[in-house]
Amino acid sequence: MPRISTSLIRKASRIRPGLHLLLPECRTLEQAKLEYKWLAEELPPGRSIRWACFQRYNHVPLQYILRSQPFGPLEIVCKPGVLIPRWETEEWVMDLVKILSNSALLSNNDPLHICDTFTGTGCIALALSHGIPNSSFTVIDVSRKAIELVKENMLKNKVSKGKLIQRNILSSNGCNEYPSHIDILTGNPPYIRKRHFIRDVTTSVKLFEPRLALIGELECYENLVDHWLSKTNSFFYEIGDFDQFSYVQNRIKDDSNLSRIWSVGLKYDSNGNPRVVYGFKATPKGSILLQILEPFGTIKYLATALSRHKANSK
Ligand SMILES: C[S@@+](CC[C@H](N)C(=O)[O-])C[C@H]1O[C@@H](n2cnc3c(N)ncnc32)[C@H](O)[C@@H]1O
Known part of the structure; x- marks a missing residue:
């Protein structure tokens, strides 16, 4: 520099x-x-x-000094010990909100349940529940500071209902507090590769933001495929590189059961970097979400059940 x-x-x-x-x-x-x-x-x-x-x-981050960061229409309280929401996350979350909130296909009698893993400040769940009428949410994070901050952010943004769970997601797969039925699963897991951390991350981030929130390889994506796909109709997980997308796509493609029912997409951010791996299940709700969210990104792999359904309806 x-x-x-x-x-x-x-x-x-x-x-x-x-x-x-x-x-x-x-x-x-x-x-x-x-x-x-x-x-x-x-x-x-x-x-x-x-x-x-x-x-x-x-090098103290601006948001820790000002104690907040805008996120769509919300003002998110920020405190040391919890990751500051990034524009890349805000961008894809607000895209989701925009498409879902304008959709006539979502009926008010059929509320959507959102579950946000690796929630941090709670910015993703709060923005989605604010923008999607008649939705409810669960958030999960291992950090006590993060869960306390979600409570503060709910108060600040006048959100009264939501379930908050403090758990290590990677070692609590059978946790009976988790929702058994999810429509939209979101997550922004720690995904900066250890080998890139020193090279790519700024001094401010290295000194002041929690490494627990930043460094990760494929373990959270492995956990997504192994433990969350059975519970949800769709998923949206932020990624830091193309290999994290390929990992999820290939795990689904190579599994005869998963490949029958899951369609997988990739969304790039406005800087041209791969940013979200997402998917829809061939269930009534999953198929509606797939239909509504067509403009969100590019479907790279269409489930065989859905391909057959599409071919028959032509
Ligand atoms: C990249 S931050 C995302 C925060 C927020 N969702 C956002 O987009 O700004 C990742 C979050 O995952 C949490 N985390 C890391 N490992 C975890 C684990 N094994 N189980 C649960 N939460 C974890 C961290 O505490 C951190 O809040």
Whole structure:
């Protein structure tokens, strides 16, 4: 990464006292000015702008200083120890909300149950339940801090009902608290490969965000196929690379039972990176969701049951 020039540091400190302290994180004067404005406007009471600029100089994430992050129409409370929601997640979640909330095919008498694994702040479940009328949700996370923060976020966003479960998802497969029937299973598991962590992750993230929320290989996708597909009509799991998509797709394709009933899709984000692996089951509800969510991404593998049904209806 190129060093910041002394002339740029001088220029920034002449514009506003403390502005130069934002340059190491912001990199450009324009971005630093924008961040300074947010800090000046949104700082929690009792905190000075000088304090905030020093925090940023020490790589503290902006959202931990301002204590929140917008996520679609919601304001999500953020606290150290729990991952800050990312724009990549917000993008696909809001795409889902947009399509589902406009659909005439969803009947009000047939509510959708959403289950969000690896929930963190609860941003995914809260945005979906806010946007999809007549839905209910369950969220699961191993971290006590995360579950406490979901409660805070429910209060902040005036959501009164929802089931919160604190569990290690990878070692509690038969947990009887889990919902037995799910329509939309979502998850943003830890997926940054250990070998890429040092190379790809910024200093701020490395120093301040929980590694438990970040580092993962294929274990959460293995858990998805082994333990969640039997319970849900559809799933949407965020991914960090194409191999995580291929893993899920191949596990389904190579299994004679799963391949009969599951269609699998891939969604890219607006930066062109593979971002979500998703699927629909050949059940009445799963087929309706497949029909509604056609614009969400690209179906790469169509279940044999659904292909046959499509061919017969032509
Ligand atoms: C990438 S963060 C996602 C947070 C949130 N869903 C979001 O999109 O911003 C992953 C979350 O998974 C949780 N987690 C990691 N391993 C887990 C496990 N084995 N069981 C349950 N939760 C786990 C972490 O505590 C963290 O909150």
